[in-house]
């Protein structure tokens with residue numbers, strides 16, 4: 001029998017988790033740059049600045065940095081990009097997409113946004129139909145900044161609204177009001193970007209199915225192209241952890257209930273569900289244009305290069321990033337180390353994955369996102385079947401969590417994909433595919449991190 005409070009174990013956004021990364025020695029970008037040969041790669045820029053730290057935030061972000069500090073950061077990113085480009089010049093590297101995430105990228109002033117876009121477009125080669133993505137928050141979504149994004153050719157803007165309820169926003173520690181979110185969303189839609197995404201959170205203590213549905217119904221009146229629905233997690237080091245210590249509880253049963261109602265509603269309203277979190281409007285856009293079909297790019301082995309502090313790079317078996325940090329102080333410490341870095345081509349922190357771990361990554365990334373694992377492609381790459389390599393998948397098939405469709409998947413392929421019930425349990429099923437080696441490293445990080453936080457708390461007493 002399923003225990004609902006264990007349905008939300010971990011968001012398997014990318015495998016393996018950053019807490020499994022460790023210090024690396026003798027690793028240089030030059031040795032892995034061959035993975036960036038030719039075109040079609042992804043480029044990511046992390047802007048780690050926020051107005052305040054949200055209560056649940058476990059992302060790499062710092063607060064209290066002024067315009068001067070942000071400009072200094074952009075200067076360092078420019079230096080990093082120059083060093084990378086010197087290496088990549090031999091490989092004819094071209095990118096098919098560029099994403100700016102954070103943090104809150106639109107905390108940059110209009111001038112800084114211009115600097116950022118001209119730095120990138122001046123040095124990077126993009127495919128003709130490259131996608132440009134950026135994240136924003138309601139308080140920073142001004143007319144002037146949106147105009148800058150439009151001029152720079154941004155194709156997708158994602159805004160973190162989280163809720164239209166004042167009480168829920170206050171509990172999450174968000175700085176914006178429902179009214180600001182409404183104004184910002186209206187303003188954003190008026191610019192007619194090809195895709196607008198809005199993020200919402202459920203499972204907030206005190207939130208009801210009715211209040212979640214009210215937020216979503218209101219969101220749909222703006223007709224966004226995509227909606228991401230995130231269950232609330234409070235990880236160790238997040239500000240809301242204190243509220244949990246004082247007795248506030250996250251209710252897994254209620255969270256699952258909210259998910260079921262919300263996902264059924266969005267599907268009924270014409271949104272295709274790609275994963276437990278992602279809903280994409282299909283058919284025609286608000287302005288009557290045909291909406292893009294599902295992107296079937298191979299998400300297991302796609303190559304991605306990150307700029308700045310806090311973003312991850314994936315180059316074949318090498319995954320790297322600055323050390324994982326959650327608390328504002330530990331993020332700030334990493335930011336200072338980044339700024340003092342002389343040679344960015346030396347990779348100091350990350351992980352080298354074996355073929356077995358790469359296979360796990362492929363399975364996790366594909367199984368949790370529809371259309372699922374393409375069995376033909378899997379066989380070609382790994383000379384085997386996922387059910388044989390990971391017997392637990394066979395068990396999930398027999399329980400109805402995974403569907404084995406023969407010749408009925410997209411493009412007539414055979415697929416393994418999560419049923420609706422399996423999709424609801426993504427954060428319970430996915431973590432079961434973590435290897436013992438990675439799990440051990442993640443647990444070790446948690447133990448060490450807990451000790452460090454306690455030390456810090458004792459010091460502050």
Ligand code: SF4
Nearest residue numbers: 050053054057061103
């Ligand atoms: S959740 Fe987003 S907006 Fe809030 S502090 Fe974290 S990165 Fe910044």
